[in-house]
Amino acid sequence: MEVKTEQNNPKKTSTTERISGSEAIIKCLLAEGVDILYGYPGGAIMPVYDELYKYQDKIHHVLTRHEQGATHSAQGYARISGKVGVCIATSGPGATNLVTGIADAQIDSTPMVCITGQVGSHLLGSDAFQETDIVGISTPVTKWNCQITKASQIPEMLAKAFYIAKSGRPGPVLVDITKDAQFEEFDFEYKKCKGVRSYKPVPDTDENSLKAAAELINNAKQPLIVWGQGVILGKAEEEFKAVIEKAGIPSAWTILGASAIPTSHPLNVGMVGMHGNYAPNVLTNQCDVLIAIGMRFDDRVTGNLASYAKQAKVIHFDIDPAEIDKNVKTDVAVLGDSKASLKNLLPLLNPNSHKEWHQKFKDLYKIEYEKVIKNDLHPTKEGITMAEVLKEINIQTKGDAAIVSDVGQHQMIACRYAEFNKSKSNITSGGLGTMGFALPAAIGAKMAAPNREVVMIAGDGGYQMTIQELGTIFQQKVPVKIVVLNNEFLGMVRQWQQLFFDKRYASTEMTNPDFVAIAKGYHIEAQKVTERKDLKAAVKEMIDCEGPYFLEVRVEKEGNVFPMIPTGASVSDIRLE
Amino acid sequence: MENENRQFTVSIYTENNIGLLNRISAIFQRRHMNIESLNTSPSEIEGVSRFTIVVNITEAQMKKIQGQIEKQVEVIKAYYHTEDEIIYQESCLFKIKSELLFDERQIQNIIRESNARIVTVNKEFFVLEKSGRKEEIDLLYRELNVFGIMQFTRSGRVAVTKDKMKISTLLEAFQD
Ligand SMILES: Cc1ncc(C[n+]2csc(CCOP(=O)(O)OP(=O)(O)O)c2C)c(N)n1
Ligand SMILES: [Mg+2]
Numbered sequence: 001m002e003v004k005t006e007q008n009n010p011k012k013t014s015t016t017e018r019i020s021g022s023e024a025i026i027k028c029l030l031a032e033g034v035d036i037l038y039g040y041p042g043g044a045i046m047p048v049y050d051e052l053y054k055y056q057d058k059i060h061h062v063l064t065r066h067e068q069g070a071t072h073s074a075q076g077y078a079r080i081s082g083k084v085g086v087c088i089a090t091s092g093p094g095a096t097n098l099v100t101g102i103a104d105a106q107i108d109s110t111p112m113v114c115i116t117g118q119v120g121s122h123l124l125g126s127d128a129f130q131e132t133d134i135v136g137i138s139t140p141v142t143k144w145n146c147q148i149t150k151a152s153q154i155p156e157m158l159a160k161a162f163y164i165a166k167s168g169r170p171g172p173v174l175v176d177i178t179k180d181a182q183f184e185e186f187d188f189e190y191k192k193c194k195g196v197r198s199y200k201p202v203p204d205t206d207e208n209s210l211k212a213a214a215e216l217i218n219n220a221k222q223p224l225i226v227w228g229q230g231v232i233l234g235k236a237e238e239e240f241k242a243v244i245e246k247a248g249i250p251s252a253w254t255i256l257g258a259s260a261i262p263t264s265h266p267l268n269v270g271m272v273g274m275h276g277n278y279a280p281n282v283l284t285n286q287c288d289v290l291i292a293i294g295m296r297f298d299d300r301v302t303g304n305l306a307s308y309a310k311q312a313k314v315i316h317f318d319i320d321p322a323e324i325d326k327n328v329k330t331d332v333a334v335l336g337d338s339k340a341s342l343k344n345l346l347p348l349l350n351p352n353s354h355k356e357w358h359q360k361f362k363d364l365y366k367i368e369y370e371k372v373i374k375n376d377l378h379p380t381k382e383g384i385t386m387a388e389v390l391k392e393i394n395i396q397t398k399g400d401a402a403i404v405s406d407v408g409q410h411q412m413i414a415c416r417y418a419e420f421n422k423s424k425s426n427i428t429s430g431g432l433g434t435m436g437f438a439l440p441a442a443i444g445a446k447m448a449a450p451n452r453e454v455v456m457i458a459g460d461g462g463y464q465m466t467i468q469e470l471g472t473i474f475q476q477k478v479p480v481k482i483v484v485l486n487n488e489f490l491g492m493v494r495q496w497q498q499l500f501f502d503k504r505y506a507s508t509e510m511t512n513p514d515f516v517a518i519a520k521g522y523h524i525e526a527q528k529v530t531e532r533k534d535l536k537a538a539v540k541e542m543i544d545c546e547g548p549y550f551l552e553v554r555v556e557k558e559g560n561v562f563p564m565i566p567t568g569a570s571v572s573d574i575r576l577e
Numbered sequence: 578m579e580n581e582n583r584q585f586t587v588s589i590y591t592e593n594n595i596g597l598l599n600r601i602s603a604i605f606q607r608r609h610m611n612i613e614s615l616n617t618s619p620s621e622i623e624g625v626s627r628f629t630i631v632v633n634i635t636e637a638q639m640k641k642i643q644g645q646i647e648k649q650v651e652v653i654k655a656y657y658h659t660e661d662e663i664i665y666q667e668s669c670l671f672k673i674k675s676e677l678l679f680d681e682r683q684i685q686n687i688i689r690e691s692n693a694r695i696v697t698v699n700k701e702f703f704v705l706e707k708s709g710r711k712e713e714i715d716l717l718y719r720e721l722n723v724f725g726i727m728q729f730t731r732s733g734r735v736a737v738t739k740d741k742m743k744i745s746t747l748l749e750a751f752q753d
Binding site: 135139144145146164196199320321322323324325326 | 600650
C-alpha cells in the first residue's frame with residue numbers, strides 16, 4: 001500500500017496550503033465545527049482515517065460496530081443538538097450499510113453528512129473490489145449527493161454538503177470521494193457555502209397568507225393545532241408557545257413534534273395519529289379550523305384521508321412548498337420558516353380562551369383515562385405494563401430525560417407516556433420506523449448532550465437489530481441508560497396479528513438470549529426485573545448509575561397498545577379497546 | 578378537470594449535474610407515471626440545462642410532481658404546460674432502401690408533401706428527416722411503412738412556451 005508523507009513541502013501561500021485531499025476533508029469538518037463523527041474504516045477510506053489519527057486531539061472519531069450504527073448515532077447527535085451529524089464509511093458494503101440510516105434521516109428531515117470512500121477514479125465502472133454505485137443507490141434517499149474524483153473539489157463540495165444538509169428543510173447528504181482524490185495534493189482553501197444558485201432553502205412568506213391565516217384563527221370557534229417537528233427544526237418553540245397561549249388553542253403533536261412544549265403545558269392535548277390520544281384524534285373531525293404547523297399529514301397521522309377533517313378549514317405552515325396540498329388540501333398555506341412565520345402571526349391574533357372547546361378535550365381525556373390510561377399506568381393485573389416503566393422513569397428523571405425509543409409497541413407507549421420538560425427530548429424513528437434505531441441513536445444523543453440524562457427504550461426485537469453497539473458504548477464509555485421492554489414478541493406485529501389475522505402469530509414469537517449476560521459481557525452493569533415490586537428500585541439504580549446501565553423489564557407478553565386507528569379507518573373511529 | 582388525465586409538457590431548468598436525471602426520473606417512477614418522452618439540452622442561459630418531459634397525468638398529480646421536482650437542490654424551476662400553451666416539435670429519422678426512391682414514384686411525392694428532408698443518399702440507403710408534431714410524424718410513418726422502413730427513430734419533444742419564462746430574473750433573485 002502506498003503510504004504518503006506530506007509533512008515536508010508545505011508550499012504555503014497566504015490563504016492556501018498544499019495538503020492532501022484526505023487532510024482537506026478533516027480541515028473542512030473542523031471548519032464546519034464538527035467535533036464528533038461516527039464511522040467504520042476500510043480500504044477506500046483509509047487515507048482519511050490516517051488523517052483522523054493525526055487530528056485525534058481535534059476531532060473525535062467514534063468507531064461504531066456497524067455502519068448502520070454510525071448513521072443512527074449521527075442522527076441521535078443531530079436530533080438532540082440541532083447540529084449536523086456526520087458519519088463516514090468505506091466503499092462497497094460500508095457504503096451500502098449506511099442506506100437505512102440515510103433513508104431514515106431523509107424521511108425525518110435530519111441534517112446529516114455522510115462521507116464514503118470510493119475506489120480509485122480509474123476503476124470506476126469496472127466492478128472493482130468493493131466498488132458500488134453508492135451515489136446511484138443513495139439518490140432516492142438523500143437531499144443531495146455527489147461524487148468527488150479530484151482533491152480540488154473537496155472544499156467546495158463539502159461546504160455545499162453541510163449547507164444543504166442543515167438549511168431549509170434539513171436532510172441527509174452523501175459525498176462519495178474516490179481514493180485517488182483522497183491522496184492527491186492540492187492548494188487548500190476553505191470557504192463556507194453561503195448559497196446554492198438553484199436552491200432556495202426558505203420560501204418567501206406571503207404576508208397576505210399570514211393575514212388570511214390570522215383571520216381564520218380569529219374567527220374560529222373550535223380551532224385545533226397539530227404541530228410537528230417543524231417547530232423544533234425551526235427553533236420556534238418560544239414563538240409557538242406564545243401563539244397558542246395568546247389564541248388559547250388546544251394543540252396536539254405528531255411523534256416527531258413531541259417535546260417542543262412541555263407535556264404538562266395546559267394547552268398540550270396530546271398526540272395525534274394511529275396510537276395517539278383519543279381527544280385530539282376524535283376532535284380533528286369536529287374542529288372548525290385545523291392549523292398544521294411544521295407537519296406533513298403522514299398517513300399514520302391522518303388515517304383515512306377521505307374522512308380527515310373534512311369539516312374544517314385547513315391552514316398549513318411549512319417550509320417545504322411540496323408539502324402543501326400533498327395529502328390534505330389546504331385553504332391557507334403559509335410558506336416559510338416556522339420561527340419567523342409564528343413570530344409574525346402573533347400580533348395578528350386576538351386573545352382567546354375557547355373554554356367550552358377545551359372542555360371537550362377534557363371530557364374525552366376522561367374516557368381515554370378510564371378505558372386505557374388507568375389500566376396502563378395502574379394495572380391491577382399481574383404482568384408489568386410498558387407504561388408503568390415509563391411512569392417510573394418519568395418520576396425518577398423528573399421529566400428531564402431525553403427518551404430515545406426504538407420501533408414497536410414500546411415506542412408508542414414511550415411517546416404516549418414519557419413526560420418532557422425540554423425540547424428535542426423525544427428521539428425516535430418516525431417516518432421510516434426503523435427497528436434498531438434506538439441504541440445507536442442514544443449513543444449519539446448522549447455524546448452530543450453529555451449533561452442530559454439519555455434513556456433508551458427498545459423492544460426485545462429491535463434491540464437485537466443493533467445490539468452490537470453495546471461495544472461502542474463500552475469502548476467509548478457512553479453513560480446511556482438502556483431499557484429493554486421484553487415481551488418476548490415482536491409485539492406490534494403480534495398485536496396486528498391478534499386483531500386482524502385471527503391470532504396467527506406467524507414468526508413474531510422470540511426466543512431471547514440472556515440479555516443481562518450480554519450486557520455484562522460488554523462490562524455494562526445490568527439487571528433484570530420480572531416483578532412489579534422491584535421496578536422502582538431497579539429504575540433508581542439505573543438512573544443513579546454513573547456509567548452506562550442496562551435494565552431488562554419483563555413486561556406482559558400480550559399487551560396491546562390502545563387507542564388505535566385501524567388502517568383505513570377515520571381518525572374519529574379510533575378504537576379504545 | 579383536475580382529475581382527468583391530460584397531456585402536460587414539463588419544462589425544467591436545472592444546473593448541469595450528472596445525477597439529476599436519476600433524481601427527476603425517479604419522481605415519476607415512484608408514482609408509476611410513464612414518461613412519454615424526455616429530452617435534455619442546454620437552455621438559453623449558459624450553464625443551465627433544460628429538461629422537456631411529456632406526461633399524461635391529472636393536473637392534481639402534475640402540481641404535486643412539480644413541487645417534488647422543484648424540491649431537488651439543483652432544479653432552478655419547473656413549469657408545466659398544456660398543449661395550447663406551447664410550440665413544440667419532435668424530430669425523426671427514417672432509413673430506407675435507396676432503390677425505393679427510384680422505383681416507387683409515390684415515395685418522392687410523400688417526401689415532398691410531408692416537408693421531410695433527405696439528409697443523405699448512398700447506393701444502399703437514404704435517410705429522411707422530419708420535424709413536426711407527433712401526428713404529422715405518425716402519418717409519415719404510416720405512409721412510408723407500406724414500402725418498408727429499415728430503421729426508424731423519433732426524438733423526444735422539445736417545446737418553447739408562448740409565455741415568458743423569466744428564468745434569468747429568477748436566477749438573479751436566487752443570488753441575492
Ligand atoms: C427494520 C424493521 N424491520 C421490520 C419492521 C416491522 N416491525 C414494526 S414493529 C415490529 C416489532 C417490534 O418488536 P420489538 O422490538 O420487540 O418491540 P415491541 O413491539 O414488542 O415493543 C416489527 C417487526 C420495522 N419496523 N423495522
Ligand atoms: Mg417485543
